[in-house]
Amino acid sequence: MELIDKYIHEVTRRLSQKDRAAIALELKATIEEMLPSDFTEEDVKEALVKLGDPAVLAKTYQEKPRYLIGPLYYQSYISLLKMIVPIAMTIALISFVIDFAFSYEGDEALIMVVLTLVGNGIGMMVEVAIQVFFWLTLIFALLERFAKEPKEEILTGLKKWTLDDLNKVQLNTKHKSISKYAFFGSLVWTAIWVSIYFNADRLIGVYRNREDDLIFKYPTFNQQILNDFWILIVVIAVFGIALALYKRIQGQWTKKVAIFQTFYELISTAVFIIIITRPNIIEPEFTKYLLTYIDMQEDRFVLLLVLATIVIAVITSAFSIKDAVSRSRM
Template identity: 30%
Template sequence: MNLRDVYIDEVTSRIPESMRQDVALELESTIDDMTGNDSSEAALFEALRQLGDPHILAARYANRPLYLIGPALFTQYVNIIKIVLPIAVTVVTILSIIGYLTNPIDDTSWSQFLIQAFLQTGAAIFNVVVQTLFWITLTFFIIERAVPEGEVPFSSWKPEQLKKVKPRSTSISFGSILFDIVATVLMVVLYVNAEQLIRVVTDSGSYPLLDASVLDQFFPFVIALAAFGIAIAIYKWIVRHWTKPLALWNALFNIVWIVVTALIMLQPDLLSTEALSLIAEQINADLETISRWGVWSVLLTIIIVCILDLAEGLIKAFRR
């Protein structure tokens, strides 16, 4: 069998049997036309080189794509991944962290606890990423091959939609919205479990730094504020760009957050005297200095973060 026949056999063996004879005859004629009267091996090689890989040529004859997701669906495929993957990762991260924060630490050291939590949370995130990518890819793989040629599913774009496009300078990133939600949930979990998680550990034992009775007094305000924050995050998710009403609501939320934080942090009985005494012994400082620096460090950090967040919304919404 000469090289021409080998090439033709490589092509026809990969297409439906009903097409093989016609394709074989077509290829024979094409190769003969390309080589002309030159029967040398070099001329045949050049003709076969121009025809290309028999695998690819067979796929063209069989109208069978050689890619998982084609150009017609690739944009929708990427957009779906951008939406679903962050949500899946965020949910599994929140659930993993909540699970660890609500479980007792027992005799495990903080370093061991954090390393174990990090490794298992990382494994959960890796698993959900793989699962999400697999199922989205499989879904689009099936759609790619089920939709008739020439049709583009999920595409309903019209020029009129350009009128609704907002300036990119006012857009709100999906990542920042998810960060707001995650931070709010984790802050509530930390607040509820503060007596267990925020402790001073010594050789003689561990002591809570915060007074649970003081925290309990402000618990309804914290829950209401968290609900307010999540509602604003959902509002951001819906509009996806800064508007004046959204910026004003966001500013109000940050102001209330500062006020509630100040009310809690400035409570005279918030910090445990016993825990502060242990810290004072270790760093050779008086109780008043430790208490003052600790309270104002946390409070100033919250104020700076809130001011930056509300300023971003107001600037982007009102400078247009």
């Protein structure tokens, strides 16, 4: 039954990948031997309570002790590492984006700005992650060697394990799991679009070749109008980062994650439509330049451009919502 599967999952996820399948079969056989032939759910609960904390049981299956940080502290160490590192990386990225957005002088092409954001942003996050990893590891290594032996609940993340904890466990499937790379990608993407948004008049537009160099000629968007919506943009960016953190902590698609993802997509798409439909959002010089290659009235061209942009945004958002909902139901 599902309660047994959840218990086995909580034990085996703490073991090395190569040992999980064999130990899962062994543990399942052990549990079945503890149950009567006509067992009930209460019999299952009683057997699992006798087996005790999955983290403690997992320790008995581990082939080699962890010398730097022993099993008494290891689970708390990993839990704190998973919680603190993403938060520290997020704070570092936010500070980097704010500094870049307000210090950019407009002397680089869009592709170079994107490469700079990706390269420096990832570099800063990796640097912060290494520092957090080092100091947290040092603290737990010192605890391992000099602290008195802690209570058993330290094993499972700072509180005593009970059978009710299994009700919170959701069995992972390949399609429901959320990759850590998706978290990093979300942070980097947020850094890119926020930086570009607040520097659109120097990044998005028409570039011309001049002496083997790209010269920014005509901006696409009216930066003054974009800046009028800065509060909404900051809210969406913060919401997006919070959503990425929440998804990273959850580790898999759930109904709550899908709901938050849907809400984020709807809000961000609505704000995008509000901004893109503002009068004079498209710079006249940009449209005049394009109309030298297209035989069309200016008003009609701007309308088609805005409508096409809205359609693309809505379709992209719809696919994202559909993917989130379908993954949460698997």
